[in-house]
Amino acid sequence: MKRSILLSALISGLGLTTPTLAQSPIKIGMITTLSGPGGYLGQDVRDGFKLAIENGKLGGVPVELLVEDDGLKPGQGKQIAEKFMKTDGIKIFTGIIFSNVLGAAVPDIVDNGALYLSANAAPSAFAGKECHGNYFVISWQNDSLHESAGQNATNLGYKKAFILAPNYPAGKDALTGFKRYFKGSIVGEIYTRLDQTDFAAELAQVRAAAPDVVFQFHPGGLGIAFLRQYQQAGLLGKIPMVVAAPSLDAVTLAAVGDAADGLSVTSHWNSDFDNPANRKFMTAWSKAYNRSATYYASQGYDTALAIAAALTATGGKADPKSLGAALRNADFQSVRGKFRFGPNQHPVQDWYSLKVEKGADGKLTLNTKGTVLKDHGDAYATQCKM
Amino acid sequence: MTLVVEQLLNGVQLGVMLFLLAAGLTLVFGVMGIINLAHGSLYMIGAYAAAIVAERSGSTALALVAGLGAAAAFGVLVEIAVLRRLYARDHLDQVLATFALILFVNQATAMLFGRQPIFVAVPSLLQGSIEPIPGLTYPVFRIAVIVVGIVVAIGLYVLINKTRIGMLVRAGATHRQMVRALGVDVRLLFTAVFGLGALLAGLAGVMAGPILAVQVGMGEQILILTFVVMVIGGVGSVRGALLGALMVGIVDTLMRAFMPGLLRGLMAGADADALAAGLSSMGIYLLMAIVLLVRPRGLFPAHA
CATH class of the missing domain: 3.40.50.2300 (Response regulator)
Structure with missing residues (x-):
C-alpha cells in the first residue's frame, strides 16, 4: 500500500x-x-x-x-x-x-x-x-481605438485637426481610424519614428498649423515624452488634445504630471x-x-x-x-x-469618453464621462469570410 | 522664418544631447580602444539617480550632483571590475562584455524601480518659455540644455588642449605605447578617462529626465544615434564628436520638419507623408554614408 x-x-x-x-x-x-x-x-x-x-x-x-x-x-x-x-x-x-x-x-x-x-x-x-x-x-481592432477618438473630436465640435502617429502598422491604423470618424478637415499629418524621443520638430509644425485640436497616438514612453514636450512648448491649454487609451494610460498619467491636465481620452475600459x-x-x-x-x-x-x-x-x-x-x-x-x-472574431463593444481631471487631493485622474460609440465593431469585419 | 529658426534651435539642442554622449564614447574608444556598448546604461543611471533624488529631496542641485556622481561612480566601478580585463582582448570580447552589462543594468533597474516610467519635474527655475525673437516662444529648459552643451564643449576643449591631463589623453589616443613607455600610469589615466565619459553621459541623462521618459531601456534608444555621431566625427576626436553631433541633430530635425512640406509640392498628400517619413528616418544614415564616402575615417580622425 x-x-x-x-x-x-x-x-x-x-x-x-x-x-x-x-x-x-x-x-x-x-x-x-x-x-x-x-x-x-x-x-x-x-x-x-x-x-x-x-x-x-x-x-x-x-x-x-x-x-x-x-x-x-x-x-x-x-x-x-x-x-x-x-x-x-x-x-x-x-x-x-x-x-x-x-x-x-x-x-x-x-x-x-x-x-x-x-x-x-x-x-x-x-x-x-x-x-x-x-x-x-x-x-x-487597432483602428477602432482611434475611431472612438475621431468620433469624440467630432462630438466635441472640433473642425481642424493635426494628427501624428509613429510610422509602423498600428500607427497607420491609428490615423486611418481617426480620419474615418472625424468629420472636420485634417490640416497636418505626420508619421514620427517608433524610436523617436524628441518631438520638438513636430511640435513646431503643430504650432505653425494652428489647428483646433491635436490627435496623437504614441503608446508608452513615447507618449510621455510627447505630452511633456507639448506642455513645455507652451501648447498645453492652447490647443486641446484628443487621444485614445494607448496614449494616456494610468502609468503615463503618473509620469507626465500636469502635462495631461484636461486631455480628452477615449477608451473601452476605465478603472472607475x-x-x-x-x-x-x-x-x-x-x-x-x-x-x-x-x-x-x-x-x-x-x-x-x-x-x-x-x-x-x-x-x-x-x-x-x-x-x-x-x-x-x-x-x-x-x-x-x-x-x-463580431463575424471576424474581433470585439463588438462600447467606447467611452474620459477626461483627465484634478481630484480633491490635487492628483490627476481619468474619469469616465459618457459613451462615444455603442456596439462598435470594426470596419474590416464585412471583408472577413470564415 | 521664425519656424526655420525654431527648428534650427531644436536641431542644435538635439545635437548637444548627442554630443555629451558621443564625447565620452569617442574619448573612451580613442584613448582606450574600447567599444563600450554600455554607454547608454550610464546615461540611464544618471537619469534615474537624478530623478529619484529630485523626487525625494526636491532639490535640483542635489539631483544634479546625484546624477553625475552615480554615473561617474558606476563608470569607474565598471572600468575597474570589467573593462580592465578586456584591454588586451579583441573588440568582439569587449562588445560581448559591454552588451552583457546593458542587460545586467536594465534588469537590475527594472527590479529596483519597476518598469513604469518615472516622472521628473522641470526645475522651477527653468520652467516656462521665453521669446528670444518676436513671434518665437521657446522653452527655457531647452535653452538651458544648449547653454550647458556649449559650456561643456568649451570646458572639454580647454581640458584636452591646455592641461597636462589633456596632453596625456591626446598622446594616449595617438601614441599609446609611447605614453606607457614614458612611465605614465596608464591604468589611472584610463580610469579617469572612463570616469569622465561616464560623467558626461550622466549629465546627458540628468538633462533628458524632464524632456523624455525616464525608463528602462532609454539608453539603447539613443545609443545608435551616438555611434552614428562618433563615426561621422571620426573615432577618438572630441572636436569631431561636436561637429558630428550638431550635424546629425540639425539634419535629423530639419528633415523631419521640412521634408513632408517639400514633397507635398511634388506629389499627393498621403504618398508625400509616407515617403517623407521614410526619408527622414534615413536622413542621418545617408549623411553618415556621404561623409564616409568623402572621408572614410570620419571628419577628424584621431589616429590619422
Missing part, C-alpha cells in the same frame, strides 16, 4: 501522471514584451492574466502559463512561438503587445492549428480578408467602471500589486476570463477545435461590461 503511494508520487513527480490521478495542466503560451521601454505593457497584460488564474486553474481546469519576452523584436516573437509549439506542444497562445511582433508570430501559430487570443495588438491586416478561425481578439466584474478585478488588483491598473491589465484579465469560460463550456477539453467553438460564444463577464465577438 505504502509502496504504491510512493510509486504514484514518484510517477507524478516525473510528469507521467495518468488522468485518473490528476489532470496534467493545459499549457498556455504567453509571448509578450517585458524588456525595454514597452516593458510595463507586457508586465500588466501578464499580471492581469495571472490574476484570473485561481489556484492554478482557469474554469476549474488546471493550467500552466509559460511567459517569454519578445523584446519588441518580431523575429524573436516568431522564434518563441516556434519553440512553444515544437518543444512544449502548446496549443493556446496570447500576450503579444505590438502589432509588428504579432504580424510575424501569429500566421505561424494559426497555420499550425493552434489558437491565438490577442490581449492587445490587432492590426487591420488580420481583421479583414486575412481573418482566421483560430485567431481571436479580446482587446479591440461600476460593474461587478470590474469591482472584483480592481479589488484583486490592488490587493495583489502595488501599482495602478492599466487597461492592458484589464485586457490580460479579460483574456484569461474568456479562456476560463471556454474551458468550462468544453468540460476541460482543450483541443483548438472545441475550445475555439466555445470561445466564439464569449460567454464571460468582461470587466468593460458588454462584450461579444
Whole structure:
C-alpha cells in the first residue's frame, strides 16, 4: 500500500501522471514584451492574466502559463512561438503587445492549428480578408481605438485637426481610424519614428498649423515624452488634445504630471467602471500589486476570463477545435461590461469618453464621462469570410 | 522664418544631447580602444539617480550632483571590475562584455524601480518659455540644455588642449605605447578617462529626465544615434564628436520638419507623408554614408 503511494508520487513527480490521478495542466503560451521601454505593457497584460488564474486553474481546469519576452523584436516573437509549439506542444497562445511582433508570430501559430487570443495588438491586416478561425481578439481592432477618438473630436465640435502617429502598422491604423470618424478637415499629418524621443520638430509644425485640436497616438514612453514636450512648448491649454487609451494610460498619467491636465481620452475600459466584474478585478488588483491598473491589465484579465469560460463550456477539453467553438460564444463577464465577438472574431463593444481631471487631493485622474460609440465593431469585419 | 529658426534651435539642442554622449564614447574608444556598448546604461543611471533624488529631496542641485556622481561612480566601478580585463582582448570580447552589462543594468533597474516610467519635474527655475525673437516662444529648459552643451564643449576643449591631463589623453589616443613607455600610469589615466565619459553621459541623462521618459531601456534608444555621431566625427576626436553631433541633430530635425512640406509640392498628400517619413528616418544614415564616402575615417580622425 505504502509502496504504491510512493510509486504514484514518484510517477507524478516525473510528469507521467495518468488522468485518473490528476489532470496534467493545459499549457498556455504567453509571448509578450517585458524588456525595454514597452516593458510595463507586457508586465500588466501578464499580471492581469495571472490574476484570473485561481489556484492554478482557469474554469476549474488546471493550467500552466509559460511567459517569454519578445523584446519588441518580431523575429524573436516568431522564434518563441516556434519553440512553444515544437518543444512544449502548446496549443493556446496570447500576450503579444505590438502589432509588428504579432504580424510575424501569429500566421505561424494559426497555420499550425493552434489558437491565438490577442490581449492587445490587432492590426487591420488580420481583421479583414486575412481573418482566421483560430485567431481571436479580446482587446479591440487597432483602428477602432482611434475611431472612438475621431468620433469624440467630432462630438466635441472640433473642425481642424493635426494628427501624428509613429510610422509602423498600428500607427497607420491609428490615423486611418481617426480620419474615418472625424468629420472636420485634417490640416497636418505626420508619421514620427517608433524610436523617436524628441518631438520638438513636430511640435513646431503643430504650432505653425494652428489647428483646433491635436490627435496623437504614441503608446508608452513615447507618449510621455510627447505630452511633456507639448506642455513645455507652451501648447498645453492652447490647443486641446484628443487621444485614445494607448496614449494616456494610468502609468503615463503618473509620469507626465500636469502635462495631461484636461486631455480628452477615449477608451473601452476605465478603472472607475461600476460593474461587478470590474469591482472584483480592481479589488484583486490592488490587493495583489502595488501599482495602478492599466487597461492592458484589464485586457490580460479579460483574456484569461474568456479562456476560463471556454474551458468550462468544453468540460476541460482543450483541443483548438472545441475550445475555439466555445470561445466564439464569449460567454464571460468582461470587466468593460458588454462584450461579444463580431463575424471576424474581433470585439463588438462600447467606447467611452474620459477626461483627465484634478481630484480633491490635487492628483490627476481619468474619469469616465459618457459613451462615444455603442456596439462598435470594426470596419474590416464585412471583408472577413470564415 | 521664425519656424526655420525654431527648428534650427531644436536641431542644435538635439545635437548637444548627442554630443555629451558621443564625447565620452569617442574619448573612451580613442584613448582606450574600447567599444563600450554600455554607454547608454550610464546615461540611464544618471537619469534615474537624478530623478529619484529630485523626487525625494526636491532639490535640483542635489539631483544634479546625484546624477553625475552615480554615473561617474558606476563608470569607474565598471572600468575597474570589467573593462580592465578586456584591454588586451579583441573588440568582439569587449562588445560581448559591454552588451552583457546593458542587460545586467536594465534588469537590475527594472527590479529596483519597476518598469513604469518615472516622472521628473522641470526645475522651477527653468520652467516656462521665453521669446528670444518676436513671434518665437521657446522653452527655457531647452535653452538651458544648449547653454550647458556649449559650456561643456568649451570646458572639454580647454581640458584636452591646455592641461597636462589633456596632453596625456591626446598622446594616449595617438601614441599609446609611447605614453606607457614614458612611465605614465596608464591604468589611472584610463580610469579617469572612463570616469569622465561616464560623467558626461550622466549629465546627458540628468538633462533628458524632464524632456523624455525616464525608463528602462532609454539608453539603447539613443545609443545608435551616438555611434552614428562618433563615426561621422571620426573615432577618438572630441572636436569631431561636436561637429558630428550638431550635424546629425540639425539634419535629423530639419528633415523631419521640412521634408513632408517639400514633397507635398511634388506629389499627393498621403504618398508625400509616407515617403517623407521614410526619408527622414534615413536622413542621418545617408549623411553618415556621404561623409564616409568623402572621408572614410570620419571628419577628424584621431589616429590619422
